Amino acid sequence: MELEFLGTSSGTPTKTRNVAGLALRTAGGWALVDCGEGTQHRILFTSLSPRDLRAIFITHLHGDHCYGLPGLLASAGLLNRTEPLAIVGPAPLERYVRGVMETTELRLPYPVTFVDVAALPQADVLPDLAVTAHALSHRVPSYAYAFTEKSVERRLDTARLTAAGVPRGPLWGQLLNGGAVTLPDGRVLRPDDVLLPPRRPRKVIVAGDNDTPALLVEAARDAHVLVHEATYTDAVLAKVGPGPQHSSARMVAEAARDAGLPNLVLTHFSPRYQDKGAGNGEKGGGPLTLGDVEAEARAAYRGNLFLASDFARYALDRDGRLARMGDAPPAQA
Amino acid sequence: MELEFLGTSSGTPTKTRNVAGLALRTAGGWALVDCGEGTQHRILFTSLSPRDLRAIFITHLHGDHCYGLPGLLASAGLLNRTEPLAIVGPAPLERYVRGVMETTELRLPYPVTFVDVAALPQADVLPDLAVTAHALSHRVPSYAYAFTEKSVERRLDTARLTAAGVPRGPLWGQLLNGGAVTLPDGRVLRPDDVLLPPRRPRKVIVAGDNDTPALLVEAARDAHVLVHEATYTDAVLAKVGPGPQHSSARMVAEAARDAGLPNLVLTHFSPRYQDKGAGNGEKGGGPLTLGDVEAEARAAYRGNLFLASDFARYALDRDGRLARMGDAPPAQA
Numbered sequence: 001m002e003l004e005f006l007g008t009s010s011g012t013p014t015k016t017r018n019v020a021g022l023a024l025r026t027a028g029g030w031a032l033v034d035c036g037e038g039t040q041h042r043i044l045f046t047s048l049s050p051r052d053l054r055a056i057f058i059t060h061l062h063g064d065h066c067y068g069l070p071g072l073l074a075s076a077g078l079l080n081r082t083e084p085l086a087i088v089g090p091a092p093l094e095r096y097v098r099g100v101m102e103t104t105e106l107r108l109p110y111p112v113t114f115v116d117v118a119a120l121p122q123a124d125v126l127p128d129l130a131v132t133a134h135a136l137s138h139r140v141p142s143y144a145y146a147f148t149e150k151s152v153e154r155r156l157d158t159a160r161l162t163a164a165g166v167p168r169g170p171l172w173g174q175l176l177n178g179g180a181v182t183l184p185d186g187r188v189l190r191p192d193d194v195l196l197p198p199r200r201p202r203k204v205i206v207a208g209d210n211d212t213p214a215l216l217v218e219a220a221r222d223a224h225v226l227v228h229e230a231t232y233t234d235a236v237l238a239k240v241g242p243g244p245q246h247s248s249a250r251m252v253a254e255a256a257r258d259a260g261l262p263n264l265v266l267t268h269f270s271p272r273y274q275d276k277g278a279g280n281g282e283k284g285g286g287p288l289t290l291g292d293v294e295a296e297a298r299a300a301y302r303g304n305l306f307l308a309s310d311f312a313r314y315a316l317d318r319d320g321r322l323a324r325m326g327d328a329p330p331a332q333a
Numbered sequence: 334m335e336l337e338f339l340g341t342s343s344g345t346p347t348k349t350r351n352v353a354g355l356a357l358r359t360a361g362g363w364a365l366v367d368c369g370e371g372t373q374h375r376i377l378f379t380s381l382s383p384r385d386l387r388a389i390f391i392t393h394l395h396g397d398h399c400y401g402l403p404g405l406l407a408s409a410g411l412l413n414r415t416e417p418l419a420i421v422g423p424a425p426l427e428r429y430v431r432g433v434m435e436t437t438e439l440r441l442p443y444p445v446t447f448v449d450v451a452a453l454p455q456a457d458v459l460p461d462l463a464v465t466a467h468a469l470s471h472r473v474p475s476y477a478y479a480f481t482e483k484s485v486e487r488r489l490d491t492a493r494l495t496a497a498g499v500p501r502g503p504l505w506g507q508l509l510n511g512g513a514v515t516l517p518d519g520r521v522l523r524p525d526d527v528l529l530p531p532r533r534p535r536k537v538i539v540a541g542d543n544d545t546p547a548l549l550v551e552a553a554r555d556a557h558v559l560v561h562e563a564t565y566t567d568a569v570l571a572k573v574g575p576g577p578q579h580s581s582a583r584m585v586a587e588a589a590r591d592a593g594l595p596n597l598v599l600t601h602f603s604p605r606y607q608d609k610g611a612g613n614g615e616k617g618g619g620p621l622t623l624g625d626v627e628a629e630a631r632a633a634y635r636g637n638l639f640l641a642s643d644f645a646r647y648a649l650d651r652d653g654r655l656a657r658m659g660d661a662p663p664a665q666a
Binding site: 019 | 344345346347348351352369370371373374377378394395396397399400401403404407408411425428429432433436437438439472473
């Protein structure tokens with residue numbers, strides 16, 4: 001499983017960060033979580049294509065999370081997409097998209113189906129991932145989506161097979177594929193006798209805007225990754241006030257710590273934070289930077305912490321380890 | 334007067350060209366013609382600001398000309414804009430924008446007023462430019478906007494003043510400002526006696542999508558600049574067929590020739606044309622390039638011809654000469 005960030009800014013784009021968009025890749029294809037304006041422009045500089053996008057999940061109906069949707073749908077049409085596309089989100093989503101399609105006479109050569117978050121997890125949106133929605137706290141209804149592998153590959157206990165005198169060969173494949181095997185001496189081996197216990201299915205949670213990260217602690221207890229907004233630091237949050245209903249890095253870090261979460265990825269940073277710098281802006285030593293955000297999160301959280309940037313890719317291996325992938329800087333935009 | 338192109342692609346963005354957007358700058362500020370998705374992202378790399386944008390003109394309600402509108406309005410709000418903003422366009426425009434604002438709970442700290450194209454030219458949208466709308470031929474109602482200077486500066490006939498024995502000094506200023514002057518010998522000079530005939534007000538036409546450029550010949554007879562789509566060459570248009578209702582470069586060039594137009598700027602190129610190359614794609618010698626489009630236009634039009642690219646700036650001087658301004662390549666996007 002891979003995560004590829006297409007936008008990591010909050011509210012408005014900056015010169016280096018677009019508004020929200022995150023691609024979730026599995027062996028079966030890719031899904032998009034949020035689609036801020038310009039998401040299709042970011043996609044042009046990746047190996048993703050709107051043609052084989054499997055589903056879109058919108059966390060909430062604020063513009064910086066959904067204003068790229070009509071253009072992406074239109075471009076997928078111009079690419080002659082014919083596969084149906086499911087779009088999952090809170091209730092006003094369908095009215096928003098259909099309204100734009102009607103007023104701008106957008107006709108698509110593929111069917112779009114809208115799935116209300118309330119229909120999850122029964123609505124079977126992705127073939128290889130189960131999806132659940134978790135309500136958050138924001139100015140409009142906002143959700144986190146948890147993606148969990150539906151099945152995991154099994155592995156043979158080769159030591160046991162060798163001890164049982166079953167030579168490496170076609171019988172191993174038969175057992176791995178779920179078939180019982182009768183040995184030359186008449187013994188019958190069933191797969192459950194020689195398969196290792198299944199690994200834990202990977203689970204990734206991608207949250208929308210939210211001022212109460214603690215709401216996700218229970219859902220995150222068996223998750224491998226949480227992607228969550230950290231719009232501010234505590235100091236900036238105190239100045240801004242609670243009105244916008246966003247989280248500080250500390251609040252998210254504490255929830256991740258309480259959940260025992262191994263990997264935390266912060267995103268959706270206020271444009272007031274510069275990308276680079278000493279990270280001592282809050283002490284009056286210079287401009288506010290993401291170093292300030294990172295320092296605040298590290299003070300509360302000892303797991304693997306990442307601050308996302310646009311085009312950053314992360315791979316989650318079968319053992320639940322998340323690692324940043326080699327940077328392939330985008331071509332000149 | 335200046336033109337700054339923010340997008341020059343048709344239908345979908347490419348790695349180098351965004352969808353439609355054009356800034357028209359005068360001494361009094363700037364106006365935007367069309368606002369495809371990502372226009373606000375382009376603006377980040379210019380000296381323009383959504384805060385002091387005076388008005389937006391939408392040529393027609395196709396997504397590649399208007400899907401950037403909600404995001405631009407939202408960002409102007411986050412920049413604490415308070416000045417009213419007029420948005421001019423065909424009738425479904427207000428329903429489109431208000432629908433998006435309502436479903437995504439977008440609230441702006443400044444008033445937006447919608448002006449139907451039918452209200453032009455009586456609706457006085459810009460303080461220094463008169464604006465007329467000209468109906469075009471496309472799949473949806475589409476318009477060209479003609480912007481004409483409301484007033485032109487006057488200049489003194491200094492040779493006549495000197496001959497009349499009026500020395501350079503405060504009397505010159507008085508005459509230039511419209512005041513009559515009594516000379517020491519009792520003669521009275523009125524401004525009309527010594528002012529040069531006014532120059533022709535500059536007129537720039539920016540057209541929306543259109544398959545019949547000849548519709549603009551009359552309006553273009555006294556224009557200095559026409560900006561018009563040249564989505565295809567004739568050969569590609571013949572393959573695509575008339576359905577999309579776009580123009581070939583030849584069709585636009587012939588209309589500009591027939592109008593005696595001094596400056597023609599082509600834009601809105603199909604993404605199938607590569608930016609660079611020998612321009613012999615149509616002869617089977619390589620990929621289709623904008624060289625093909627340019628060659629076709631030059632064959633029919635002898636005036637100043639420009640093929641726009643993103644961030645290209647053009648200055649129209651008081652004598653009606655259009656010239657490309659020194660390139661300031663955008664910072665890394």
